[in-house]
Amino acid sequence: MTTMDERTIAELIRADRAHFIHPQYYAPDHENPIVFDHGEGVWLTDARGRRYIDGLASLWNVAVGHGRGELADAAAAQMRKLAFTSAYTGFTNVPAIELAQKVLELTYDNMAGVFYTNSGSESNEGALKVARFYWNLQGRPDKVKLIARERSYHGGTLATSSMTGMAPFWKYFGPMVPEIVHTRKPDNLECDCEPNTDGECAHWMEAAIEREGANTVAAVICEPVKGAGGVFPPSDDYFRTLREICDRHDVLMIADEVITGFGRTGHWFALQRWDVQPDILSIAKAITSAYVPMGAFIVSRPIMDALQDLPPDARFMHAYTNSGHPAAAAVGLRNLQIFEDENLVANAAAMGDRLMDGLRSRLGGHAHVTNIRGLGLMAGFTLVRDAERGTPYEPSEATGGKVARHMREEGGVITRFVGDHIVMAPPLVVNGDEIDIMLGAVDSAVRAVAGE
Ligand SMILES: Cc1ncc(COP(=O)(O)O)c(C=O)c1O
Incomplete structure (x- = not known):
């Protein structure tokens, strides 16, 4: 077991304090990390x-868990063979193909296409972009707004910070991205829903869709269990009712399963508990158990069909250098094998x-x-x-x-x-x-x- 002497530790901490801007940075918090x-x-x-x-x-x-040699071995083997290659037009690689198939096997039955990202933020950002893109393809370019919930967390890019329903994440970063709005308690709420553990019900979302005008709303985004906001699970009816509301108003449902995806809630994906399927699914984190960064947004069959049948003047111009990274995908595949074996x-x-x-x-x-x-x-x-x-x-x-x-x-x-x-x-x-x-x-x- 390696441990360090006090001088080395003190020197490391001095250098950390001097140069390392940590996530959610507030220097006094890092006096003695x-x-x-x-x-x-x-x-x-x-x-x-x-x-x-x-x-x-x-x-x-x-x-x-930590220290899984199998994942280090999977990364090393893939890196020796082919660490990286482009997945841009005309190129592909075996681990990324196999992981897409595997993930689709585990997610909701209606899911059909996987776009790889490097993080949960990128997954949610892409989820919004693909929702808007889809509505444009349907000849409905006015459907651009995204409605998110209070107390939700969706990431650290400007758009996903705007989605996040906690004001401290907006302070001094404004103006935030327009057309991203939040639910709030409706004034005259008359329903007998059992509220979620943080007090809201699905009709808060319906009120927001009506407030904004359904013909301007592309999608809603929800974490099945609000995680970073303090772990707030929904009532058993929340997502069934929300699904019905989204269908009735012609609004896409994005499930942000960056935390809840891959087993965290006791199901492979959280909405499986209630037999509800989203239109777009954001994942990251446990897909590789964080041994290497990876995420994805996954789209339903109708959205995939639309992407595969684009008019000649349209191309889904969304890309990341590391999308479909072979080494990350190899780790993801081995990671999901561990899930199944254990x-x-x-x-x-x-x-x-x-x-x-x-x-x-x-x-x-x-x-x-x-x-x-x-x-x-x-x-x-x-x-x-x-x-x-x-x-x-x-x-x-x-x-x-x-x-x-x-x-x-x-x-x-x-x-x-x-x-x-x-x-x-x-x-x-x-x-x-x-x-x-x-x-x-x-x-x-x-x-x-x-x-x-
Ligand atoms: C629900 C949810 N969505 C999105 C994100 C953003 O993911 P990342 O930090 O990988 O960009 C997080 C991060 O904690 C999250 O909890």
Whole structure:
């Protein structure tokens, strides 16, 4: 096991602080970063040799766990044979063809075509572009708007930051991309839908489509479970009702399954739980378990047919150098083989149940915990001053941050807090003992920070 001496660590951190602009950068947050050294399964080890459970699968993406030699071997073999070649017009490669076939086998029955990207942001950006392109092909060029939901996260490009339904992601970056709008609670809502865990229902989307005018709306975009916003699963009816609303208004449904795709919710893809099919599907993260970056947007049969039957003056002028990268595709194929060999989708469902049961039994009646929620191996809860009255903590109290820090420093479990929401999503290879360690850490942290 490699560990580093204190001088080396201090020098690395000095250089990090001096030169490394981190995602969601705020320099004081990087005063004393953990320098990771290696990982195995759900465990990460830092440069001092301290071990942590990776309670968020790093960024929801290291599905098969750390240190998988099979994936390194798959990358090395493909790199030796053919690391890269163009997939632009007239060229293709074997791993990219095979991975497209494999992914289509696993996704919704109506899906027919795969466009490879390098990230979830690029997948969502492409999803919007292909939606607009499709409507133009249908002779409906006015259908350009995209409606996204509050509290959703869709990426870091300008268009996907605009899709993201959280204001801090817009501050100082404006003007944001026009024609991308968000749902809000309708004024006179009369329906008897069971609300989602964050309070909205599908009629919020219908109200937004009507507000904007359906003939101007290309698509809606939804995460099946809002992830980065704090893990908010939908009601059982949400996506069935939304599908019906989209069909009635002639609006495409984009499912952003960048987190929920590939087993995270206990199904290969989240909407399979409700027997709902989107028109466009965005994926990334777990397609390669993040061993190399890769993503894709995937289109339904009617959209694929339209793309394959373009008029002579139209070409889908959308491209990335690394689209269909052979080495990334080889890793993706081997990664999905691991999923199948190790029954990881079923394991996600079983371990997710254990995590939810444990959270409910340990924190269910706690005076400062509310809204314990989850789907598959994604779980969250909210810390509040008074659970009975639903009174929140003041943001300045930073209760969520304190709980997450206690979990990390005392319990050895790394996870995410979003304000006062604590979220957990370990790698899909997690076992029962490791779930119990996570539960012990979260239980102690809540009691230490918020009281018994
Ligand atoms: C639901 C969702 N969509 C899109 C993205 C953006 O993906 P990336 O960071 O790979 O660009 C993320 C990232 O966390 C995400 O959670």
